[in-house]
Amino acid sequence: MSKFLEVPSIATTKNSFQVAASYYLIEKFRPIFCYVLPDAQDPLEGKEKELIQLMIDNSNHWLRMYGSAEELLENINIYKDFSRSHELVSLSKETYPFRPRIFKSFQNEKYIAKSDLFVILQNMMIEVATPEPFEITRMLAVYLKSREKSAGFKSIEFVKFDEAIFEKMRERMKVEIGEKPVLSVPRMSMEASLEKLRRNIPLTLDNSQKENFDNFLGIFFCISDREAEIPPINTLVTYFLDYKRFTKALGTIIDENPDMFSPRGEDSDEPLTLRVFEDGDQKFLMKEEIFKPTEFDFFRNPNTIPLDTITMKELLESGEIRNVEFIRYPITRAKHRATPIRGPAGGLFILAIDCFFEYLRNLIHGEQILQKLKPTDLPKFLQKLNECDEFNCREENPYFIQTDRPRAITYMDNLHDYLHGLKWQDILKRPAKKVRNVEPSGFTVQDLKNELEHLGLTTIFPEIQDYAEAVYSEVEKHKKERFLRTCDVFDAIEHCQLNCVLERLPKLKKFVHNQKGCHRVHGMKCEKCDAEKPENEKDQKLKILEKELADLKIAHQKILEENQELQQKLLRLSVKNETNEVQIKQPAEKLTQSKLSIDDVNYSNACTSQQNVQCLICEKSMESGVDQIIRCPLCKRRFYEKCAINWIKDHQQCPVCNGDLPIF
Ligand SMILES: [Zn+2]
Ligand SMILES: [Zn+2]
Ligand SMILES: [Zn+2]
Ligand SMILES: [Zn+2]
Ligand SMILES: [Zn+2]
Structure with missing residues (x-):
């Protein structure tokens, strides 16, 4: 790295x-x-x-x-x-x-998000200057964030990750920082010093930032547990002068590298960078990133619609894509949560399928809702869950949902309100048993069945133990240590409940299927996946065969063309051969006559038998009796004398029959 x-x-x-x-x-x-x-x-x-x-x-x-x-x-x-x-x-x-992440383009070149360059600057400054005390580093981060904001990025842009450039920047930074000046700072009142600091803020701050900045300065004064360590005011001023030195260096580097720290110009020759999200064998892009660049908003409205995607295949089929660099963006997920991804216009998103699993996990392990509902509550609860618009069973492409505006996400709100109608608080107050700890030697399928019963899940889902076997074998496959542990029994219980819920909610099951999540529910039987599988295999075999056939056709065509060429060549060669033979025969035959012919025909004889023929060299018509004409001794074609003489100067063959002419 x-x-x-x-x-x-x-x-x-x-x-x-x-x-x-x-x-x-x-x-x-x-x-x-x-x-x-x-x-x-x-x-x-x-x-x-x-x-x-x-x-x-x-x-x-x-x-x-x-x-x-x-x-x-x-x-x-x-x-x-x-x-x-x-x-x-x-x-x-x-x-x-956070740690900036490197992405690779389809050309396998390294790229980094422009906004992450500000993080690199921060870390570089820490490494080069180690600002003391730590509060100065925090102030520098505030400065960098404000520079990032004022750069005005309207989308997520990437630049090539080039170590040499950063190496140069680092050297530049060292020079720009310079030496710590030795100053005597006049003693001032706190008020006067604060005022001086505010006037010297090297940024145009809006009111909220100014407030932040004031608060920030307050760090030095009023953090309660640091009360004893408040620096004297002149020390504070020296801190601030350091801060100014560092921000000046950072600002210089940012200003000197506009192609890295500013948005790409509309008429830039640099390729536009687009993220291609990769999840398993799926490749897709956010539509909003391609088609409608919206106003960038760090604090995007939480209740925004989902972000739809277009598959790479659809994009390539949709028409021309010019001057675009595709950036591979693998979807990453930890065991319980997917890593959020920035939307093209701000906000943080995860795939709808991840959101679904995370949401259900909240209900299952957080609220323990399925342990608390009575069988009579269940239909209403499930109905509401089935109606969640956010889990759209009609959408076939993957799509993103905004993450982590807790309690503001609409589906949560909807469900929440409804459950309030169900006297949610009362339901939550109902007792729910905790999952028991697993023995160091692990647990068996029977232990899992017992645990499901112990938690009261068999009351609400009488068939839940039927899933135990299939779920158990999956959990065992994924276990991290020699024996199954307590965390594994949590997984198993979660998946048994997921199975029961999804079997009762065909729309959600369809959603899970369309969003390629079936394999993530341990032991789930999906008729659609089963139906697709052999067909898929067939399809793939067919595709392979079709491709082979197409390749063969192309190869065949090539051979045909080559063959044709060869035949033509052959034809030409045989024609040539024939003429050659003729040419060989002719001189041989004529050889005996040649002397005679010369005498007979008389090269310079005017032609009398043919009128208005063309000279085959200059293509002008010749008038017999007027022009001097020469005939080829072999084919008897006629030429102007002048033309023939000129021709003979550098040719030994007749221009028409190609036969060897006698040497004059
Ligand atoms: Zn509430
Ligand atoms: Zn586990
Ligand atoms: Zn499926
Ligand atoms: Zn001529
Ligand atoms: Zn001739």
């Missing part, structure tokens, strides 16, 4: 990690994660695992479904490293906490 992608250990604060980690959890458990840490504003400095362990220990057993601290951390890391993750966890005054 390039050193320019490394995240310095101080770039992540305890708080930003904690918040990002909490978003990995289902909604209900988030508050567990968000308990206040001492010094939450401080850098995490590689203590991720300790922090996770601390969270697990304080979760009152609620986090058992996530496995060990290592596993949970591994999954959180897959989940949280996405462009603008700080947007999700709304940490405007924190450092950029």
Whole structure:
């Protein structure tokens, strides 16, 4: 990995990690994660695992479904490293906490999102200058974020990732930062110094930013647990002068590289970059990114419509695509959540199918709703679930839904309101048993069946134990350790419930099928997949055969053409051969007569027998008796004398019959 992608250990604060980690959890458990840490504003400095362990220990057993601290951390890391993750966890005054990601184009060249270059600048500054104290780094991140915002990106753009350029930037940065000036700072009142600082802010700040900035300066004064360490005002001014030096260096680099830090111009020759999302063997693009560039909005309206996609195949068939560089964007998902993706006009999205599984997981393990509903509540609940517009069973292409505006997503609202009608609060107050811990030696299918009964799920779904066997064998296939563990029993129970729900809701089952999610439900039987499979195989075989046939046809055609060419060549050759033979015979025959002919015909004789023939060299008609004519001794064709003499100067053959002419 390039050193320019490394995240310095101080770039992540305890708080930003904690918040990002909490978003990995289902909604209900988030508050567990968000308990206040001492010094939450401080850098995490590689203590991720300790922090996770601390969270697990304080979760009152609620986090058992996530496995060990290592596993949970591994999954959180897959989940949280996405462009603008700080947007999700709304940490405007924190450092950029994520690792920039490299993408490859179809030409296999490395690309990086332009907005991630600001993160690289931040990390480069930390590495080059190590601003002290850490608050200055945070202020620099605020500066970089404001530069990113004012650059005015209207879509997600990528540039080639070139180490050499960053190496140069790094050198430039060192020069620009220069030496720390030695200054004597006059003693001032706090008010006067603050005013001086505000006047010197090297940015045009709007009101909210100015407010942020003031708040930010407040970090030095009024963080309660730092009260003892408030720096004296003249120290503060030196901090600020450092800050100015660093921002000047950053600003210079940004200004000097407009093709990296600014949006691509309308008339730019640089190719437009488009993301091609890759999920399994599916390749698709966001329609909005191609067809209707909308106003970019970091704080996009949460209730926006889903983002539809167009498959790569459809796009290629739809017409010409000029000057486009396709960027491969693999969809990544941790075990419990998919990594969010930025929409073309802002906002963070995940695939509808991921949203579906995450939502059901919320209901199953978070609310334990299926353990709490009575059989009489079930039809209404299922009906409402089936009516969720967000899970559109008619859409055949993958599509994206905005993620993580908790409680603002419409389908959640709809369901929520409806369940309120069902006296939701009362339902939630009903007792629900917890999943029991698994023995170190693992668990059996029978244990799973017993657990389903223990949780009360057999009351609402009498057939749920029938799924145990199929689900068990899938869970065992996916297990991470030698024996099945408690987290695995959570998985198994979830999938048994998913099966029961989907069997009752054909529309949702169709949605899952269309969104290629069937294989993700352990043990689910999908008639459509089964029906498609052999056909698919047949189709594929047919396709292969068709392709082979087409190739053969092309090869055949080529051979035919070659053959034709050869035949023509042959024909030409045989004609030539014949003439050659004639030519060989003729001179031989004529040889004996030649002397005679010369005497007889008399080369310079005027022709009397033919009138108005053309000279076959100049194509002018000749008048017998007027012009001097020469005839070829072999074919007897006529030429002007002049033409013939000129011809003979550099030819030994008759221009018509190609026969050898006697040498004069
Ligand atoms: Zn409510
Ligand atoms: Zn597990
Ligand atoms: Zn299916
Ligand atoms: Zn002529
Ligand atoms: Zn001739």
